[in-house]
Amino acid sequence: MEVNVVKIFEDEDYRKVKTLCDDHEGWNLVYEKKHNRVWTKPADEGDLLMFKARTVFSDVSADIAYDVLHDPQYRTKWDKYMINTTDIGILNPNNDICYYSLGAFPPIRSRDFVMQRSWLDTGSEKYICGHSVCHDDFPPTKNFIRGTIYLTAYFVKALGPNACEITYLTHSDPKGKLPTWLINRVTKVVAPKALKKLHKASINYPLWKNKHDPNWKPWLYPDQLLNAPRIDQSHCRPRSDYAQPIVDESNIKASDVKESDNEDD
Template sequence: CCMVIKDVSAATMYDVLHDSQYRKKWDPTVLESFDIARLTANADVGYYACESRRPPAAPPSPMPLPRPQIHPSCASLSSGPSRGIVDSRVMLQSQFPVGVVLLRGHHDDLLLSGLCPKPLKNRDVVTLRSWMVTDDEYLIVNYSVKHPKFPPRKDLVRAVSVITGYMLKVTGPSSCIFTYLSQADPKGSLPKWVVNKASQVVAPKVLKCAHKAGQNYPEWKEQNSPNRKPWLYPEQNDLPRMDPSELTIQRADSLENVDESSSRDPRENEVAEDSN
């Protein structure tokens, strides 16, 4: 999903996406968000938990699904040195069973805003994140990992980020193209209508919220450690070091599926009863 931003620079949007303290100001679903440890100068591991949000009214059943499309603004995500991080093809797949946008690449991150309707359980995720800055591109990508000190919690459903990324393409001193991509498995037992609805609204909502946050970030940052940006200046990073060998990739099929059938849309309950 892409957005053309005409009033915020790519550099500012990049800072917004990295700044975990500011995340708590603009992300309406965040419960907890913090960095755990650094792996290299441009890679770390972090934790994110999101609050459940009630979705829009359930759509009629069956809901028609659009055909997959290649977004014209996203036909090529990278060039030069950045090609090692993300592949050049992006496919918007509203009918993808466990995600929003499919990116074929090698790393990633996850934001579950609006994906968890009450009374479903809140979600959390542990991700390995890496980033890169080139002359005209800013990239952040990550994927879910297992951390020995942050196992799944009983009060939350551990979701899985298969691949997620943000790319900011410089188009001017105060403008950019913002691309957001995510393939994620929310786990649990979300009703199909919730996943389908989320696939249509989550990505645009992420872009809209982040854009608004970018408009307000310079003023906020002036009052909150204006010179501290460890994502740009590694010498400022005071996170404890961690050996990457202590982490393993989090596979969705290795996590327990939490029963959330009580949260199904009434239409689904009727179908289930009719089939018995």
């Protein structure tokens, strides 16, 4: 899993993800409330931080949580930061390349990404992983700041037939210069709110899915991908002409941000 390298995820890659999720040595616990915990860890890339969030859903099966995290049609129903997602094409039934854009807290600029996604369902453990790649048809635009994802992962572990543990791990560079208070806000406000929204979305998903293409789950049924476009890897070569001007947002004050800290929002 290397930035700008398109490569099928292998068992060893998933083992590395599991270790990162389960091994807390060297991580700093910055938030803990009920079943929710958030850790941070300095990354090798300068001032960047890795962070991971973990929760337990006592009334949601691992299968449902996995479906919720995969289903792009449902994502916009519960993730208010998702602006757009486009499936560019598949590498094989468990690896694809997509484009997506995310909103931020105004006046902070929105970001976008081109990412290889890789997933694996072993029954009791399920993985959805991603890292940044390039694609000729989706260069950076002036409407978004193009970020870099070194690794992002959801690790869903079954805790019985109707309970699961979910770990979200991310190591990314949003580019630009962001205010120093933003990391504290992400780890102590945004991440816990996201876990709460994911739980609510998981509770509501079965009813919603029954009314919206209930049999469409290509992450479970590879035959549904037979007509999906195939990725031509010659279109995914690293680009040296993607340089962007550095956007300095470091002077934005927390009081300028139009985002409620209410976890129910």
